[in-house]
Amino acid sequence: MKQFDQAGRRLAEAMAAAxxxxxxxxxxERGYPSLDEALLEMTANHLKSELTELLGQPASVQRRSPLQVFQAAFSEPNRLLAELGIEPPARDPMAVRAIPGDLYDLAPASSSELGEAVWEAHLAWGLAKAAAVKNPVAVLLTANLMDRSRLEPIFDAHGLELxxxxxxxxxxxxLAQSPAQIVIDLTHPASEEAVAASAAFRVVAYGPHVDEDAMARARMLGADDVLTRSSFFRQSGWIVGGSV
Structure with a gap:
C-alpha cells in the first residue's frame, strides 16, 4: 500500500505540474488568445487539489481515473474561450463522444501527450494500483469464447483466476470482487461503457488493428493499455506481474 500511495503522490504532482x-x-498551437491568468491559476490549484484527493484514496474507491480529472480541468479554459467569442473548431466525432465538453479541442486523449515524466508516473501508478488490489482475480469482457480459452492458461500461469x-x-x-486486472475486448458492444466504469482498476483493452477509432476512444476513457489483438495475444507484459 505504501508503494501505491507514493505512486499516487508522484502522479498527482507530475500531472499538476504539466x-x-x-x-x-x-x-x-491553435492560435487562441491569452486567457485570464488569475482564473487559470485558480484552475491549476483546483486540479492539484482534486488529483491529490483522488490519488490519496484507496484503489477500491477511486471511481474516476486521474486522466479523467485532468481532462475535466479544461472546462474552465473552454468557458473562457467561449466568452471571448472564439469560434470552436470542427472536432473529430470520436473526440466529441469521448470528451463532449472540450469544445476547443484542448484536453489530452492520453497522458503520453503530457510528457515523459507524466507518462512514466502514470504507468508506475497503474502497476502499483493493480498490486494494491488483494483479490487475485482478472475480469474479461468478451463474447468470444475462444478468447477466454486462450487467456485462462495465461492468467493461471500468473496466479490469477479469470x-x-x-x-x-x-x-x-x-467489479464488486475488486479484481487485480480488467481486460476488455473492444469488439464487445459494451466495451466503452465498461472502460468508463473501471476507473478504479488496471484496464487493458484490445481490438482489431484496423479499428483505430475504438482504440483511441478506449485511451480517452482511461484504459491503462490499449493493444492491437495480435500484440495482445503475442505478449504478456500487460498482465499484472507479467513480462514481455
Missing part, C-alpha cells in the same frame, strides 16, 4: 505548460502550448462476462450487467457484478 497542466499550465500543456495548456499554454495547446493554445499557442472471470468472464459476456454482458455489461455481469461485468458490473464482477
Amino acid at each position: 497542466f499550465r505548460p500543456y495548456l499554454d502550448a495547446k493554445t499557442r 472471470e468472464t462476462a459476456d454482458t455489461f450487467d455481469r461485468f458490473e457484478d464482477l
Whole structure:
C-alpha cells in the first residue's frame, strides 16, 4: 500500500505540474488568445487539489481515473474561450463522444501527450494500483469464447483466476470482487461503457488493428493499455506481474 500511495503522490504532482505548460502550448498551437491568468491559476490549484484527493484514496474507491480529472480541468479554459467569442473548431466525432465538453479541442486523449515524466508516473501508478488490489482475480469482457480459452492458461500461469462476462450487467457484478486486472475486448458492444466504469482498476483493452477509432476512444476513457489483438495475444507484459 505504501508503494501505491507514493505512486499516487508522484502522479498527482507530475500531472499538476504539466497542466499550465500543456495548456499554454495547446493554445499557442491553435492560435487562441491569452486567457485570464488569475482564473487559470485558480484552475491549476483546483486540479492539484482534486488529483491529490483522488490519488490519496484507496484503489477500491477511486471511481474516476486521474486522466479523467485532468481532462475535466479544461472546462474552465473552454468557458473562457467561449466568452471571448472564439469560434470552436470542427472536432473529430470520436473526440466529441469521448470528451463532449472540450469544445476547443484542448484536453489530452492520453497522458503520453503530457510528457515523459507524466507518462512514466502514470504507468508506475497503474502497476502499483493493480498490486494494491488483494483479490487475485482478472475480469474479461468478451463474447468470444475462444478468447477466454486462450487467456485462462495465461492468467493461471500468473496466479490469477479469470472471470468472464459476456454482458455489461455481469461485468458490473464482477467489479464488486475488486479484481487485480480488467481486460476488455473492444469488439464487445459494451466495451466503452465498461472502460468508463473501471476507473478504479488496471484496464487493458484490445481490438482489431484496423479499428483505430475504438482504440483511441478506449485511451480517452482511461484504459491503462490499449493493444492491437495480435500484440495482445503475442505478449504478456500487460498482465499484472507479467513480462514481455
